[in-house]
Amino acid sequence: MNAPLKQNLPALAGGGHVMAIVPQTFEETFRVAKAVYLGGLAPSALIGKLEGDAAISAVTVAIMSGAELGLKPMVALRSFTVINGKPALYGDGLINIVRQSGKVTYLRTGCEIRDGQMIGWCEAKRNDTDEDKRVEFSQEDAVRAGLWQTEAVVTKWNKWDKKNEQKPNDSPWWRFPQRMLAWRAAGYCLRELFGDVLGGIRDEYEAREIADAEEIRDITPRKEPPAPPMPPDEGVTIDAATEPEPQREEQPFDSTGYFEAMETALAGANDEATVEEIWTDLDPDGTFDGDDESRGIAQKIKDRRLSQINSEIGG
Incomplete structure (x- = not known):
């Protein structure tokens, strides 16, 4: 009886240097993105409600x-998010890119x-031009910008039950104020000093605040063009005396004016x-x-004023 043949399997080697898989063409990038998506590794903040090729395309662009x-x-997938259709970097991603550029003599952040006031700061220096910069973002700056949070429980609008509810404050400005101050200072400092490295990319929190501001400003409803007049039926004469008066075109509701009036009125309020x-x-x-979207914008305006009032009382 012949002995079974042994398979010549390659020996496992240890200690080798593992290289990252870096695609070189668009097709290779799309294949990597597809593998990430099908493997369930695509960040939810990146793909949102997208599915299939649309989700794979979002991962590809990231x-x-x-x-x-x-x-x-x-x-890149761990560093990027998408806010209002625009890519943005998490705070540590912003710092990571600058450090990897090879153009940094030093980069330090802290709070x-x-x-009696928290002061976030960032200081950095370029090694190619010898430019240096230090930027501070204080607790007072955050209060003035309407970012500072002082309440452990806040009022939030429940769009499903259509009512206000008291919920724990999950704002990062409440949970991590020192880190947020430092990251905001870093965002300003690094974009000014290393604009060529970052290519105009903003950090996540600043991009989100810009998106919220644009949402409040861009609220004018689109005006549908009026329907063209229909010719009268053949053989039918219209008596001028009985001809109905033309109807006035109904003007769309001025949402912009409404929200501006709300902000003006709330600005004069000094208590809840x-x-x-x-x-x-x-x-x-x-x-x-x-109209849940417009109702949500009104709620944001109200919440912002309440936050400012609470900050003024706490200060």
């Missing part, structure tokens, strides 16, 4: 955006207490009771009945 900044594919009184008088629930 990988390509990262490649332009010198990031390997999987690092300190000065006169006055805010609620103004809210009741303007009646956004009835004004935007069935």
